Amino acid sequence: MKRSFRDLPIKQKLVVTMMVTTAAALIVAAFGIVLTDSILFRGYLRRDLSALAKIIADNTTASLQFDDPKSAGETLATLRARGHVVDACVYRPNGDLFATYSRHDSTGCPPMSRQTGIRFTPEGVVVSQAIILSGRQIGILMLKYDLGELWERVRLYGSTVFAVLLASSVLAFLLSARLREIIAAPISDLVRATTSVSETGDYSTRAEKLSGDELGLLVDRFNEMLAGIQSRDDALKEERERFRFMAESMPQKIFTARPDGYIDYVNRQWLDFSGLPTGQLLGQNWAQIVHPDDVEDNVALWRHSVETGEPVHLEHRVRRADGKYRWHLTRAHAMRDTDGNIVMWIGSATEIHEQKEKEQALRRANDDLQQFAYSASHDLREPIRNVTVYSEMVASRYKDVIDSEGQMFLGFLVEGGRRLAMLVNDLLAYTSAGTAELPEARVDANAVLKYSLASLAEAIRESGAEVTSDALPQVYIGEAHLQQVLQNLIANALKYHDANPPRIHISAVRHSADWCFSVQDHGIGIDPQYKEKIFGVFKRLHTDRNFGGTGIGLAICKRVVERYGGRIWVESEPGKGATFFFTIPRRAQARTANAE
Amino acid sequence: MACVVLCASPSGLYAQSALEFEVKAAFLLNFAKFVDWPPNAFAAPDSPIAICILGKDPFGHAIDDVVQGESVNGRRVIVRRINTTPAPHTCQIVFTEETGKETHATVESLGPGVLTVGEGDAFVHEGGMIGFLIENRRVRFNIDQQAAELAELKLSSRLLAVARRVQK
Numbered sequence: 001m002k003r004s005f006r007d008l009p010i011k012q013k014l015v016v017t018m019m020v021t022t023a024a025a026l027i028v029a030a031f032g033i034v035l036t037d038s039i040l041f042r043g044y045l046r047r048d049l050s051a052l053a054k055i056i057a058d059n060t061t062a063s064l065q066f067d068d069p070k071s072a073g074e075t076l077a078t079l080r081a082r083g084h085v086v087d088a089c090v091y092r093p094n095g096d097l098f099a100t101y102s103r104h105d106s107t108g109c110p111p112m113s114r115q116t117g118i119r120f121t122p123e124g125v126v127v128s129q130a131i132i133l134s135g136r137q138i139g140i141l142m143l144k145y146d147l148g149e150l151w152e153r154v155r156l157y158g159s160t161v162f163a164v165l166l167a168s169s170v171l172a173f174l175l176s177a178r179l180r181e182i183i184a185a186p187i188s189d190l191v192r193a194t195t196s197v198s199e200t201g202d203y204s205t206r207a208e209k210l211s212g213d214e215l216g217l218l219v220d221r222f223n224e225m226l227a228g229i230q231s232r233d234d235a236l237k238e239e240r241e242r243f244r245f246m247a248e249s250m251p252q253k254i255f256t257a258r259p260d261g262y263i264d265y266v267n268r269q270w271l272d273f274s275g276l277p278t279g280q281l282l283g284q285n286w287a288q289i290v291h292p293d294d295v296e297d298n299v300a301l302w303r304h305s306v307e308t309g310e311p312v313h314l315e316h317r318v319r320r321a322d323g324k325y326r327w328h329l330t331r332a333h334a335m336r337d338t339d340g341n342i343v344m345w346i347g348s349a350t351e352i353h354e355q356k357e358k359e360q361a362l363r364r365a366n367d368d369l370q371q372f373a374y375s376a377s378h379d380l381r382e383p384i385r386n387v388t389v390y391s392e393m394v395a396s397r398y399k400d401v402i403d404s405e406g407q408m409f410l411g412f413l414v415e416g417g418r419r420l421a422m423l424v425n426d427l428l429a430y431t432s433a434g435t436a437e438l439p440e441a442r443v444d445a446n447a448v449l450k451y452s453l454a455s456l457a458e459a460i461r462e463s464g465a466e467v468t469s470d471a472l473p474q475v476y477i478g479e480a481h482l483q484q485v486l487q488n489l490i491a492n493a494l495k496y497h498d499a500n501p502p503r504i505h506i507s508a509v510r511h512s513a514d515w516c517f518s519v520q521d522h523g524i525g526i527d528p529q530y531k532e533k534i535f536g537v538f539k540r541l542h543t544d545r546n547f548g549g550t551g552i553g554l555a556i557c558k559r560v561v562e563r564y565g566g567r568i569w570v571e572s573e574p575g576k577g578a579t580f581f582f583t584i585p586r587r588a589q590a591r592t593a594n595a596e
Numbered sequence: 597m598a599c600v601v602l603c604a605s606p607s608g609l610y611a612q613s614a615l616e617f618e619v620k621a622a623f624l625l626n627f628a629k630f631v632d633w634p635p636n637a638f639a640a641p642d643s644p645i646a647i648c649i650l651g652k653d654p655f656g657h658a659i660d661d662v663v664q665g666e667s668v669n670g671r672r673v674i675v676r677r678i679n680t681t682p683a684p685h686t687c688q689i690v691f692t693e694e695t696g697k698e699t700h701a702t703v704e705s706l707g708p709g710v711l712t713v714g715e716g717d718a719f720v721h722e723g724g725m726i727g728f729l730i731e732n733r734r735v736r737f738n739i740d741q742q743a744a745e746l747a748e749l750k751l752s753s754r755l756l757a758v759a760r761r762v763q764k
Contacts, residue, residue, distance in 0.1 A: 058754070059754060059757075061754060062626075062630055062752065062754035062755050062757060062758040063754075063757075063758055065626040065629065065630075065758075066623060066626060066737075066755075066758045067619075067734070067735075068736075068758045071757050071758045074757075075757070133629055134629050134667075134668055134669070
């Protein structure tokens with residue numbers, strides 16, 4: 001396994017750094033010393049060799065003068081003491097070799113050079129020295145000196161440097177052990193502390209401060225950070241305890257769930273109620289105590305909420321410790337952080353069993369009543385029609401027989417029968433509005449408006465009304481129901497007008513979740529105090545003398561609109577006309593099953 | 597010129613002839629270069645160095661050719677030919693080819709400041725300072741250092757090194 005320097009522990013890095021620095025400094029210094037020395041040594045060698053050459057030259061003058069190569073050879077042979085002299089040769093001025101001295105490894109005399117001087121060549125130093133006597137050149141001495149001395153010195157320096165390098169490396173290593181103590185130990189300590197904190201989560205751990213330098217500062221900051229985390233941790237714990245206490249002391253059943261829907265806490269009320277240990281209620285286990293008929297629906301809703309983050313709202317039966325199911329209203333909301341991400345779900349379940357039972361009883365009673373009202377009004381139509389029809393027949397056929405007073409009474413009878421029939425019809429419409437099936441398809445409100453206006457054609461013509469409309473949308477509502485609403489509202493507008501012919505405008509505005517229809521008139525308007533009242537059954541603001549009607553039209557409208565999950569209201573000022581609004585959800589939906 | 601003689605090559609093959617004396621003439625001049633005379637050996641500070649040939653002259657004009665234009669330590673070199681003991685200060689080098697008691701007496705009477713050069717080993721034994729000899733057909737010489745010192749002459753060590761034999 002190859003590890004880069006970067007991955008080495010700081011201890012080893014320190015050692016390596018120190019050794020490398022020491023070695024580099026020494027090598028550079030050694031190089032400098034050797035370089036300087038070799039330059040100095042060349043100067044020394046130059047002086048030394050030229051002095052030597054001068055002496056030798058001087059000592060050979062007599063030999064030359066007296067033509068005695070032998071004595072010259074003896075003189076030259078004294079150079080044997082200077083081991084680095086390779087060759088020493090005396091030439092006569094004409095270039096003839098006069099005397100020589102050669103070391104065993106000589107390759108021959110250097111060629112004569114008439115110019116006195118020293119030349120450094122790769123093979124060695126060549127000295128050329130004129131031999132002069134009484135101002136006359138009588139010969140030339142050529143000396144060849146090897147550079148062994150120079151290399152010896154370089155070798156000597158080299159080995160010295162190597163030895164020093166070795167010694168200083170050992171010293172650096174020994175010193176670094178101490179430095180490691182100073183630098184690496186606090187870091188190791190810090191690392192130990194951080195590791196301990198991250199492994200145990202115990203924020204009361206503190207790193208020991210061993211120095212006053214940056215490392216010490218680092219340790220201080222780290223400890224401060226730990227203290228900060230610890231206090232926050234404590235605050236968090238306290239907060240959690242507070243929540244726990246609150247949750248435990250509530251009469252409701254409280255639970256929390258992770259963002260993925262996993263139940264991770266239930267309060268004591270759950271345990272008391274279900275008689276199960278905590279473990280059997282956590283996670284997805286809650287489904288086991290929900291009534292089998294509700295489970296599928298509940299699980300789907302919960303899953304939907306977890307996916308979308310929408311609040312959960314469900315009514316379901318939950319099994320008690322004694323095995324009986326009790327109705328509960330369960331709500332859960334997603335708690336989000338500042339970025340909008342779900343952190344947890346918090347939910348509560350409230351037992352609503354008794355309310356639920358009362359409600360169901362009430363609904364059953366209501367249903368019965370409605371059924372009774374429906375069948376009663378249905379069954380009443382036939383006898384009432386008979387009353388109306390036959391009293392009209394009597395009035396027309398026995399006109400001559402009955403006196404005027406009798407005819408007046410008959411007229412009351414006919415009128416009463418007609419009103420009774422109208423009343424029963426409206427009652428039937430009202431009761432049937434509450435039981436309507438939800439539509440599968442949308443209907444075109446424009447077409448529905450057209451039918452409504454056709455039905456009211458006679459009344460419109462009579463009143464001389466002007467009815468206008470905008471383009472209307474397609475909506476999810478029973479065609480007959482929409483017609484009922486529109487027709488009732490328009491009929492109202494036609495009915496309650498002042499001296500001027502009524503002007504009526506129908507339009508629809510799209511809102512986020514629904515369509516808002518409006519029917520606007522410029523009639524007599526409605527006093528604000530009656531704004532709610534007018535939607536009640538048999539609530540009429542005016543006597544028959546001025547305006548006809550059963551007083552049930554707006555109640556039917558309200559029932560229909562609410563049946564489809566919409567609402568209806570009026571905005572008006574007396575004398576300035578009124579605008580009736582009603583909404584129809586853009587998506588098909590029913591009011592909750594327990595409506596009304 | 598001395599060089600002409602000394603530089604002759606191959607050197608050392610001298611016939612017992614004029615060539616030998618040409619070499620000896622050059623040697624006489626060369627001796628002057630390796631000997632220090634006391635100041636009182638000269639008549640005046642600028643007196644020349646005189647090479648005196650006592651008695652028979654074996655050189656002929658060869659020695660005159662050799663010393664022609666030469667000077668040693670700022671002193672010209674001249675040749676004198678003499679037949680009797682010279683006066684003081686007139687000769688710095690005396691050469692004689694002759695040997696025997698007479699010569700010995702003459703040489704002894706010369707006094708300090710004169711370098712005496714003669715022929716053969718006997719000359720040195722008889723009180724002379726430098727005696728020529730032929731060795732392997734080369735001209736060589738012996739030296740009696742003691743005699744030279746008695747005459748207040750300083751012989752260069754280099755000269756001594758070249759001599760065949762040095763008597764102390």
